[in-house]
Amino acid sequence: MAEAQGVRLIADGAAWKGHPSDLERRLTPVEVQLENHSGRTLSIRASSFDLLGGSRFQYAALEPMKLKDTAEAQPRCIADYTPGYWSLGAGWAWGPGPWGHYGYPGWSSPFYYPFHDPFYGPTPYVRCDEPLPTRDMMQRALPEGTLANGGTISGFLYFQGVGERERQVNLQARLVDATTGGPIGQLSIPFQVHN
Structure with missing residues (x-):
């Protein structure tokens, strides 16, 4: 949990219980909840979130509708x-x-x-793995739009898989005023990565 400028961010990196059940093998799903008590309306976009790895590599949140164009979303087939x-x-x-x-x-x-x-x-x-995104992933994704003062919103963000590359990542959220488009602040939550 992190809080700044009246905005609280709560994040859980082990909350995915949807379909596919092995999503963590291909992507890094993170459930987030934003509570807005900033006195302003916030702009909510997947592009406002990223994971900063210990390697200093930055993993941007993938927009659910564009997931199918990524390498991780393509079905992998194994002969057996x-x-x-x-x-x-x-x-x-x-x-x-x-x-x-x-x-x-x-x-x-x-x-x-x-x-x-x-x-x-x-x-x-x-x-073969199922192609992504699944219907469950779409329904559980963090909705994009605006969050009024006093409002709460939650859902999943999907990042490129970090399990084989990183031991620690920081979830970063950039807070943006929906009216002016200007930055309000930034929140950061550290995570340990377990394979």
């Missing part, structure tokens, strides 16, 4: 296969006895157990 299984099976065996042949519990010989494959062998297939 479904294996079958070899196993020892318990069953009934037949053998001689004093009163003729009879059944008794025992172990059968190894056999192939194709739970996942009707053709008794590994089947190749291609698994």
Whole structure:
């Protein structure tokens, strides 16, 4: 949480519970809430937010409608296969006895157990990520527009994935007066990055 000029920013980097469930593998979703008690109307734009990495690289918030044009939004496809299984099976065996042949519990010989494959062998297939943005991402995105004095707004911002590049980032928000277009101040919240 950070506060300046009567504006409070609350941010959570681990709040995403929507679809896709593995969004953090591709992007960095951050839920933000802005409370405006500045006495002015604020302009709310994704472009007013960024993550500043420990490497000093600046990651701009991606506008949801433009996400589909980014490399992270393109579906990644991985070739894989479904294996079958070899196993020892318990069953009934037949053998001689004093009163003729009879059944008794025992172990059968190894056999192939194709739970996942009707053709008794590994089947190749291609698994692809879903293209972004999903409907859930669009519905949960931080709305753009204006925030009147006394108002509160919340939603998700989507940044380029930082998990493999950074150990620490600062969420930065530039506060802009909607009437004059002039800057009011800046808020910053530090985050530790966990893979």
